[in-house]
Amino acid sequence: MTDDAVPDLRASDADRERVAEILRDALAEGRLDMAEFEERLDATYQARTYGELAPITRDLPAGNGVAVPPVSLHKEPAPTEGWAGRIVGGEGSSTGAVAVMSGFQRKGRWTVPRKFTCFAFWGGGEIDLREADFADREVEINCIAIMGGMEVIVPPGVEVVVRGVGIMGGFDHREEGVPGDPGAPRVVVTGFAFWGGVGVERKETWAQRQRLKEERQRLKEERRREKLEREAGRRELDGSRHDLLGDLHGRHDPHRERRRGDTA
Incomplete structure (x- = not known):
């Protein structure tokens, strides 16, 4: 089998999940907005070959720089077991x-x-x-x-x-x-x-739609949690900045220095 045949090989569920993980990382890093993420995730779960998966992450860093999921060129994929059980x-x-x-x-x-x-x-x-x-x-x-x-x-x-x-x-x-x-x-x-x-x-199938729905719900919850954490961090930073400015203002208050001299 030659390298030219790789795009025509059938992709497995594990291959699609690897691409979905790259998309989740890109969403978390701000490389994709939610609309782009959902569109690409839909295409990922509908993809049947490596050739269909490759364009989905072509413009995204994939850790090892390879957009197409790894595949052995010396072993044919075996996605036929599920179909064999239905015939x-x-x-x-x-x-x-x-x-x-x-x-x-x-x-x-x-x-x-x-x-x-x-x-x-x-x-x-x-x-x-x-x-x-x-x-x-x-x-x-x-x-x-x-x-x-x-x-x-x-x-x-x-x-x-x-x-x-x-x-x-x-x-x-x-x-x-x-x-x-x-x-x-x-x-x-x-x-x-x-x-x-x-x-x-x-x-x-219903199972595929349910998996996509659960994936979207999980990402929605993650985004909500990250937003709450950012807001909590921002409030904490604002409070620390306010305390620091108040302390600096107290140290350089000319009225405070004059009051200290009158007391002495």
Whole structure:
């Protein structure tokens, strides 16, 4: 493996945490404001390769001067263990869903079959795959929307292929072209939309959002504590300066010297 291949290697959670630590240090040192920090932290947790992580800290000191997290060039990363546990084989929890002037949802922990067919007429549906298991490495979501709409939500790391057709309607192709994690399932969205639409969106899992929320809360508390400490230090410094000035003023008060002479 050559050095040119490093940016294409998949980043691990530990790699993302190292970049997040650099961002936290930069925030504490005043190199980043809170808006910049949150924007870069979001990009960090969404990054899938070293090439995506590198620009996030390129303009920041990283201790050792290396923006890309260290990686051995003689060992392939192995982020596939989590996906392997979610490709369970067998049959799916359900093979389809129907919404006629109503709606449906498939979300939470469920098993996506090799082919899932859904139909919506004057209605809508949501197919959420973020917490789902998969019956096979490649699954097909066949969406038929007539004067209705559907939303397919996939987690980061899953490859998406959209083959649907829109007739006075549309299929969302924005998530195509993003490479998937090694060992991750491939989701193929097919079907057609007539006076309707099928959206495909990539979202973080609940655990990832919760981790980001906790990170922001922790940083908010740290900033509040640092502000209180600075204010306490400033008050202490002002008090010491006031005492010192008062002492110096007393030593050089001409009236005080004259009073001392009258007393003598």
